Amino acid sequence: MLSQLGIPLPFVLTMMTPPGHLLMEPDAYSLVDREVGYCQGSAFIVGLLLMQMPEEEAFCVSVRLMQEYRLRELFKPSMAELGLCIYQFEYLLQEQLPELNVHFRSQSFHTSMYASSWFLTLFLTFLPLPVATRVFDIFMYEGLEIIFRVGMAILQYNQTDLIQLDMEGMSQHFQKVIPHQFDSCPDKLILRAYQVRYNPKKMKKLEKEYTTIKNKEMEEQIEIKRLRTENRLLKQRIETLEKESAALADRLIQGQVTRALEAEENYGIKRELAVVRQQCSSTSDSLQRAQDTIQELQKHKRDLGKGVVRRTPICRQRVQAGWVRTLGEQW
Known part of the structure; x- marks a missing residue:
């Protein structure tokens, strides 16, 4: 089997763990398939295998399960296969148990809240070991179809009780009541599982629909x-x-402040200029009046000068006449 898987035997043997250390087996697989790496859910499957066979065989069987039974896709970091299983299971729930589906939706009790572990651990963490091993045996033969059938059989068997419970009550019912309902008779659950309607063609169609939806979501993302x-x-x-x-607003405000100060300064200058102009006008008027006065005085002076000139010849004539008379008298 190791040669068929293409895994060197020395490599596998070096990865083997001491007996009793069950969690080291998934670590060994994580070194073989680094894309998947370590997934906690696979430890429960490996643990069941180690209870049935030696470590080397358990490792080889776990590798085969991962590669050929869709488990590898389930355990990839993206968990795209788990999303597909939940999508297909929701379709079965809506088609075959519509009342329970409506109740789950009204309580926001999503399918992934209770069914994810069913697919990741193949019911090994949900059902008692005798019942879980029966489911695992059928899984080895039929694949994931039995997980869908058993899940639907459990919901059909508990539909009446679940519809009467709220979210917290349903969570408690899934954890404490359902796992022990088939302790005494595992075959009862298996028989109910095979009464569930399961159409492989429809499931394949749902897979294509889911792939289309995810591709569209990826494009949208x-x-x-x-x-x-x-x-x-x-x-x-x-x-x-x-x-x-903000910088422009600051500069604008600063500019407005500067312009306001300049306007105020200009207003003060204008007032001072108006005062100066008024003073200049008054001075001009005073100067004009002074000039007029000066002109009048000059004119008056000229007039006075002309009067003196006219009087001088007359006086001279009078003096000469008086002198002549005086001389005449003397003679």
């Missing part, structure tokens, strides 16, 4: 990521513009 990147860049640009706008 890529678009959302692109838009978020653009949004982040736009926010950065907006922040830069806001800073620039």
Whole structure:
């Protein structure tokens, strides 16, 4: 089997753990398949295998289960296969138990809350070991179909009780009541499981629908990521513009303050200029009056000068006449 898997025997043997250390087996597989790595759910499957066979055989069987029974896809970090199983199981629930499905939705009791562990651990953590081993045996033969059948059989068997409970009550019912309902008769659960309607063609169609939905979601996520990147860049640009706008606003306010101060200063200068102009006008008027007075005085002076000139010849004539008379008298 090891040669068929393409795994070197020395490598496998070096990865084997001491007996009793069950959690080391998944560690060994994580070194073989680094894409899947270590998944806690696989430890329960490996633990059951180690209870039935030696470690080397348990490791080889676990590798085969991972590669050929869809478990590898279930345990990938993306868990895309688990999402598909939940999608298909929800369809079965809606189709075959519509009342219970409506009640679950009204209580926000999502399928992944109770069914995820069913697919990841193949009921090994949910049902008692005798019942879980029966389910595991059928899984080895039929694959994941038995997980869908057993899950639906459990819900059908408990539908009446679950519809009467709220979310907390349903959680308690799944944890404490359902796991022990088939302790005494595991075959009862298996018989009910095979009464569940299961259409492989419909499940294949649902797989295609789910793949289409996920591809569309992936495209939308890529678009959302692109838009978020653009949004982040736009926010950065907006922040830069806001800073620039704030700086411009500060400069504008400073400019307005400066202009207000300049306007106030100009107003003061205008008032001073008006006073100076008024003083200048008064001075001009005074100067004009002074000039007029000077002109009048000069004119008056000229007039006085002309009067003196006219009087001088007359006086001279009078003096001469008086002198002549005097001489005449003397003679």
